[in-house]
Amino acid sequence: MANTMPIEYYQQLEEIQAVDFVIDELVLYLDTHPTDQNAIQQYNHFALYSKQIKQKFEESYGPLQKGSVNIRQDYWAWSGPWPWQV
Secondary structure, three states: OOOOOOHHHHHHHHHHHHHHHHHHHHHHHHHHOOOOHHHHHHHHHHHHHHHHHHHHHHHHHOOOOOOOOOOOOOOOOOOOOOHHHO
């Protein structure tokens, strides 16, 4: 599939994926080190950052997943490529 979205779309999507990967790794670490305050702080930081960048993405390009808040108010409209097309 040819890239049909602006480059910023793919850059933001890649950043979301990278941050969510960090969160997944921190969760795995915290499963075995639940009292590590540094890891807890990192998790809280990245969880908040993930929420912020996803909100920014969704404001520009629409929902990332089912259940996302659609700021545009056209709830049933999907404005970009389907998630499996990027």
